[in-house]
Amino acid sequence: MSAPETARADVGFTDPIHEAVSAARGVFTSGTTRAIHWRRDQLKAMNQMLLDHRDDFSAALASDLGKHPSESWLTELGFLTAELAHTLKHLEHWLAPRRAAVPLALQPARAHTVLEPLGVVLVIAPWNYPIQLLLAPVIGALAAGNTVVAKPSEMAPACSAALARWVPHYLGGAVTIVEGGVPETTALLEQQFDHIFYTGNGRVGRIVMAAAARNLTPVTLELGGKSPVYVDDTVDMKAAAARIAWGKFMNAGQTCVAPDYVLGTGTALAMLADELPHAIRALYGAEPSDSLAYGRMVNDGAFDRVAGLLHRDLRGDAGSVLVSGGRIDAATRYIEPTVLHVDAKAALMDGEIFGPVLPLVAVESVGEAIAFINGRDKPLSLYVFSEDRGVRAAFTEQTSSGALNFGVPVAHLTVPGLPFGGVGESGMGSYHGQHSIETFSHQKAVLEKPLSPDTLSLIYPPFGRLTNQV
Ligand code: NAD
Numbered sequence: 001m002s003a004p005e006t007a008r009a010d011v012g013f014t015d016p017i018h019e020a021v022s023a024a025r026g027v028f029t030s031g032t033t034r035a036i037h038w039r040r041d042q043l044k045a046m047n048q049m050l051l052d053h054r055d056d057f058s059a060a061l062a063s064d065l066g067k068h069p070s071e072s073w074l075t076e077l078g079f080l081t082a083e084l085a086h087t088l089k090h091l092e093h094w095l096a097p098r099r100a101a102v103p104l105a106l107q108p109a110r111a112h113t114v115l116e117p118l119g120v121v122l123v124i125a126p127w128n129y130p131i132q133l134l135l136a137p138v139i140g141a142l143a144a145g146n147t148v149v150a151k152p153s154e155m156a157p158a159c160s161a162a163l164a165r166w167v168p169h170y171l172g173g174a175v176t177i178v179e180g181g182v183p184e185t186t187a188l189l190e191q192q193f194d195h196i197f198y199t200g201n202g203r204v205g206r207i208v209m210a211a212a213a214r215n216l217t218p219v220t221l222e223l224g225g226k227s228p229v230y231v232d233d234t235v236d237m238k239a240a241a242a243r244i245a246w247g248k249f250m251n252a253g254q255t256c257v258a259p260d261y262v263l264g265t266g267t268a269l270a271m272l273a274d275e276l277p278h279a280i281r282a283l284y285g286a287e288p289s290d291s292l293a294y295g296r297m298v299n300d301g302a303f304d305r306v307a308g309l310l311h312r313d314l315r316g317d318a319g320s321v322l323v324s325g326g327r328i329d330a331a332t333r334y335i336e337p338t339v340l341h342v343d344a345k346a347a348l349m350d351g352e353i354f355g356p357v358l359p360l361v362a363v364e365s366v367g368e369a370i371a372f373i374n375g376r377d378k379p380l381s382l383y384v385f386s387e388d389r390g391v392r393a394a395f396t397e398q399t400s401s402g403a404l405n406f407g408v409p410v411a412h413l414t415v416p417g418l419p420f421g422g423v424g425e426s427g428m429g430s431y432h433g434q435h436s437i438e439t440f441s442h443q444k445a446v447l448e449k450p451l452s453p454d455t456l457s458l459i460y461p462p463f464g465r466l467t468n469q470v
Contacts, residue, residue, distance in 0.1 A: 017184065020176045021191040024120045024147040027173050033117060033145045036095065040088060042142045042174045046135065047084045049170035050077050053162070057131055060158035064130060065251060066296035075250070076132040079414070083136055086416040086433055087143050094143075094437045097446075109449035115441035117145030118218075119194030124185060124208065126200040127298055128254040128354075130156035134163060137197045137220075138175055140436020146195070147174055151188060153200075154181035155298055193217050195440060199256075200224075202425055220429030220439055223422055224352050226260035227381040229409070230369045230395065233268045234387040240407075241275035244358075245283055247383075247409030249337045252295035253356035254302070257381045259409050260352060261359045263369040269360045273339065276358070277324040280337045289327075289334050297333040297355060306335055306355030312347045313340065313359075320346055323360070344372070366391050370398050378402075378424035383409045402426050 032038050050057065057077055061067040067076075100111040121141040125134035134152050141148045150167075152160035164177045178184055189196075189211035198208040199222040212219045231240055248259045262272065284291040297303040307328050313320040325338030335356050342348055342359040349359060363369045366386075373382065382401040386392060392406055402422040403412045412418055413432070421430030431439050449456075 015187075017178060017187045018191065020149055020178055021120060021188075021193070023173075024149050024176055028117070028119050028147045033142075033147060033174070036092065039091065039143050039145055042171055043084050043088055043091075043139065045170040046139065046142075047081055049166050050081055053166050056166070057159070057162055060156075060162040061131065063158040064127070064156040065254070065298055066294075067251065068293045068295075071250065071293065071295075076129055079132050080135050080139070082414070083139050083416065083432065087139055087436075090434065091143055091437075094434050100445075102447075105455075106449065107455070108453075109447060111445070111447045113443050113445055115144065115437065116444050118440060118442055119146060121146045121148045121440060122188060122191075122193040122196045123148055123150040124188075124196070124198045124200065125150065125152050127153035127155035127159075128251060128256065130159035131163065133199045133222075137199075137431055137436065140431050141195075141197070141440045142171075142174055144437050144440035146440055147176075149176045149178060149188065149193070151178050151180065151185055154179070195220070197431075197439075198222065205427070220421070220431065221427045222256075222420075222429075222431075223380070223425065223427040224256045224354070225377050225379055225422070225426045226349075226352050227257055227379045227383070227401075227409075228373050229259040229262040229383040229385065230366070230373075230391075231262055231264045231268050231272055231385040232366070232388065232391060233265070233271060234391075235385045235407075237268075237271040237275050238278075240385040241272055241279040242282065243408050244272075244383075244385075245276055245279035245337070248358050249280065249283065249294070249356050250410070252297060252335065253306075253358075254295070254298060254354055255410065257403070257410050257413065258354075259358065259383055260379075261349065261361055263361050263363050263372060265364065266362045269341070269362055273323045273341070273360060276339045280324065280339075284337065288337055289329065289332070294337070297335060300330070300333065302355065303328075303330060303333040303335065306353065306357060309347045309350075309353065310335070310338060310340075310357050313342055319343055320359075325356075366394060370394060373399050373401075378422070378426055380422045380426035381405065381409070381412070400424070402430075 054077055058069045058072045061072040095115055097112045097114050102109045102111050123137045130153055134150055138148050138150055152163050160179050164179050167175050167177045192215050195218050196212050197220045202223050205221045205223050209219055244259055284294045288294045321341040323339040325336040327336040338357045340359055344361055379401040381403045383405050384395045400423055405412050413420055416433035419430035419435040420432045421427055429439055
């Protein structure tokens, strides 16, 4: 026991957060987590937990965010079981040592890399997909042989409680859930971890990174920002509108990769504005407030923020024009799926909207759209709807974003082979599938060279023999 721990024990002081991290470290240092069968057992146990308590988790998601059980399965629980199945299927292959070529001058020798677990991982999760965004990184951390301390978001209290209720039964020892808000997260960040995985906003991302720097702890930051859409008149606008409405209004727009705003020429936006109301009606009916498929803002603060932006832009003299929606109800935290034309100076174009309001912003050309995107923070995702190969190539070559999708928003998350992560203000590092294994492992270089024959003697000092060559 270290000196500070002895002192705590002497005065009978127990700090639950310190205890949780110490326990996680104890399990890791015991060596049990290194065995592949331990890792597989944890992944299977998580799968069992999700199946056994599917209804409880669904009820928690409905309570926190008004999510329909089908949406909860598609975007949270079923997403996780798919990630678990993919990881269990490929884990052995991903963990196999990888050969590296040895230069002639160093032969005879063999080189390879082995993936080793980092130790104890801290996962800090947000509220918008509160089960998925906590457990998806945990899958990678466990598969890589780490133990985990995980903090759900206090802003999704029913989901936080459900995780605290079931995780200890299925993943006790491997994963410790610490519930709480800013004080608990702050206390966790004072502890020493071997990796910190944070999902949320850039302001807290900076706090996390500063805390991690004290111990030189590596971090993954999964952040947000405004994810733009570009649409032109070469596409089937009815189909494009259906996809854009689906990606935007799921979870009432509270999705980190939701389309934030749409850029297009006046002609393209007019076509889109004609189709979006029909697309919204097809998803949620004439009265979205009656639809079980349509969610609610997570809390009063989030409602006030988005309703305030909408109010400011519709009331102001910035020339915003409502296309559809606009109704709100503070008592139920309801904001109708809303589409409006705005100009670039609108309040809605300031920061990430993170709500069910879709501004359409006119540009003169594809070049202006690209310049508009490049003039702002690098997005988490960028969505392009165009049949023109030149336009697609221009976006691929001239813009930078965490992901670039043609013809569909959001769905890249479900491709297990693709890394999920941001760039610049939208984050650093990535995960999902094999990318999670890379994130939560150290890639150790291993070189084996027989002592005989001693080919290295050629380069030992004195250097007389080399003078003509160097
Ligand atoms: P949040 O408020 O739930 O915060 C996330 C976590 O940070 C919580 O666990 C919270 O307790 C902790 N936290 C908050 N304030 C803190 C502080 N001062 N010190 C230490 N910890 C603190 O979630 P949020 O930030 O409102 O989430 C929304 C943001 O997250 C959006 O920007 C969204 O785009 C982004 N997001 C990104 C992804 C992604 O995968 N890239 C996914 C979801 C959300």
